[in-house]
Amino acid sequence: MKKHIAVDIGASSGRLVVGWKQEGKIQLEEIYRFENEIRSENGSCFWNIEKLFNEIVNGLKKAREKGIEECTLGIDTWGVDYALIDAKGNRIQEVYAYRDERTKTAIQDIRKKVSLEEIYKKIGIQFLSFNTLFQLYVHDKEELAKAYKILLVPDYLYYRLTGIFISEKTNASTTQLLNLETKEYDEELLKLIGVKREQFATLVEPGEVIGSISELLRKQHNLPRCELICVASHDTASAVIGVPGVEECFAYLCSGTWSLMGVENMIPIANQESFCKNFTNEWGAYGTYRFLKNIMGLWLIQEVRRNLGNKLSFAELVSEASKISPFKFLIHCNDDCFLKPENMVLEVQNYCRNTGQLVPTTAGELARCIFDSLALTYRKTLGEISSITGYPVNCLHIVGGGVQNELLCQLTADVVEMPVVAGPVESTALGNIVVQMISTGELRNLKEARNMIMNSFPIKTYQPAVITKLDEVYHRFNQLVSMGK
Numbered sequence: 001m002k003k004h005i006a007v008d009i010g011a012s013s014g015r016l017v018v019g020w021k022q023e024g025k026i027q028l029e030e031i032y033r034f035e036n037e038i039r040s041e042n043g044s045c046f047w048n049i050e051k052l053f054n055e056i057v058n059g060l061k062k063a064r065e066k067g068i069e070e071c072t073l074g075i076d077t078w079g080v081d082y083a084l085i086d087a088k089g090n091r092i093q094e095v096y097a098y099r100d101e102r103t104k105t106a107i108q109d110i111r112k113k114v115s116l117e118e119i120y121k122k123i124g125i126q127f128l129s130f131n132t133l134f135q136l137y138v139h140d141k142e143e144l145a146k147a148y149k150i151l152l153v154p155d156y157l158y159y160r161l162t163g164i165f166i167s168e169k170t171n172a173s174t175t176q177l178l179n180l181e182t183k184e185y186d187e188e189l190l191k192l193i194g195v196k197r198e199q200f201a202t203l204v205e206p207g208e209v210i211g212s213i214s215e216l217l218r219k220q221h222n223l224p225r226c227e228l229i230c231v232a233s234h235d236t237a238s239a240v241i242g243v244p245g246v247e248e249c250f251a252y253l254c255s256g257t258w259s260l261m262g263v264e265n266m267i268p269i270a271n272q273e274s275f276c277k278n279f280t281n282e283w284g285a286y287g288t289y290r291f292l293k294n295i296m297g298l299w300l301i302q303e304v305r306r307n308l309g310n311k312l313s314f315a316e317l318v319s320e321a322s323k324i325s326p327f328k329f330l331i332h333c334n335d336d337c338f339l340k341p342e343n344m345v346l347e348v349q350n351y352c353r354n355t356g357q358l359v360p361t362t363a364g365e366l367a368r369c370i371f372d373s374l375a376l377t378y379r380k381t382l383g384e385i386s387s388i389t390g391y392p393v394n395c396l397h398i399v400g401g402g403v404q405n406e407l408l409c410q411l412t413a414d415v416v417e418m419p420v421v422a423g424p425v426e427s428t429a430l431g432n433i434v435v436q437m438i439s440t441g442e443l444r445n446l447k448e449a450r451n452m453i454m455n456s457f458p459i460k461t462y463q464p465a466v467i468t469k470l471d472e473v474y475h476r477f478n479q480l481v482s483m484g485k
Contacts, residue, residue, distance in 0.1 A: 003071040006432035016059035019433035025456040032059035038097040045100035053160050060223040072436045074231030075154045076238040079174030080132045083156040084147040098130035099340045106134035124270035125176040126280030132175035137193045154233035162211045165201035170237035173283035206232040206285040207439045231435040232285045236260045241431030243397045244454035251393040255402025257299045261381045262292025277384045296333045300370045303344035318407045320364030327473045329360045329369035332481045333377045371408045375415040376477040396420050399427035413462040424457040
């Protein structure tokens with residue numbers, strides 16, 4: 001049977017997962033896991049990109065030890081961050097992490113030169129200060145001029161394995177530089193930030209074969225023979241592929257460090273309402289668009305846990321939160337103050353204090369505050385999606401790590417007042433692997449892949465329960481959001 005390896009790297013960890021078809025189901029096995037983190041140096045934030053490459057090699061060694069002689073391989077990571085490569089093929093500088101503060105005023109600075117509405121109409125991407133557009137705008141111009149190629153993180157890792165330059169479309173769309181009409185990098189924006197089209201590689205669709213792993217690399221480390229396939233290399237794009245959505249009019253919530261909530265469209269929506277509501281049209285696989293909003297997700301509770309000394313597990317935090325009365329403390333999850341605070345506990349407490357609320361003090365109260373606020377944010381976002389798209393959402397699929405938080409899943413169903421279908425946890429690796437399977441002919445199309453995912457993994461449906469005075473709570477939450485604008 002054919003074996004397929006997903007290299008799936010997130011902000012805090014990465015892993016190699018092998019997948020295969022067996023008796024009409026998809027089987028997964030995690031074969032290697034490693035840590036990832038942002039490191040600070042001289043006041044800036046960077047990724048240890050060479051560590052990530054070396055860990056991929058280590059994972060492939062482990063695959064060979066497990067008897068995998070041949071396989072296909074795809075890579076997905078987060079978006080927006082990039083490496084600069086000189087004409088000799090060497091990396092020029094460290095890879096900045098999107099939480100670096102160098103782009104703090106970049107949106108305001110660009111607004112002085114060009115209308116944000118004009119950019120959005122052409123590009124259709126949500127304005128976030130860390131988008132590649134703004135990172136390149138503030139990047140040292142002498143360094144940029146030396147760059148033969150600008151490669152986003154997964155494209156760089158593909159390059160290190162094969163020596164081939166690509167610009168994968170789903171990740172490239174997160175740069176906020178791809179024109180919706182021309183389907184290419186926008187020349188006016190490239191000129192604005194001081195880069196040229198030839199500094200980016202040829203755009204490549206998910207499903208295209210890139211090439212074989214370097215023979216020198218393979219022999220040096222005794223690796224399997226790998227054919228690298230361009231998957232949807234933005235992790236959210238892969239996660240959405242892995243949503244077992246077989247219903248009409250479903251929405252998805254990719255719940256992890258970020259919460260990505262949206263719908264899958266065949267045409268982008270870039271109008272005044274979607275601009276004002278800050279929705280994005282990230283490119284997906286097979287001609288789709290991910291019409292979604294980035295929401296500050298489980299990063300909030302991850303940071304609270306860290307600030308509390310990691311004394312409680314996430315499961316224990318959920319348990320403590322379940323003992324607290326709901327909706328006593330609320331925050332506007334997407335307020336900039338929560339993007340990278342020195343201390344998330346203090347930031348949440350200060351927010352509640354400054355908005356005239358009770359202040360959460362215990363671990364359970366802090367967790368409850370975050371879970372309640374996330375659920376209310378999801379309700380607000382779903383309402384905006386229905387308003388902009390013009391059709392009602394009747395089912396919400398939650399995939400990713402947040403599936404394991406049963407309190408939040410049930411709370412979300414209650415607050416959004418519709419069924420929540422939770423699972424699978426491994427949607428990103430699954431989305432990565434099924435693109436490989438479609439490319440090799442083992443699956444016909446995305447519809448067949450999603451049906452097989454639905455039948456291969458545990459899926460739980462949460463039916464909504466009635467919340468007393470929900471409208472009052474939601475009104476109070478909306479007031480908080482309005483205060484932060």
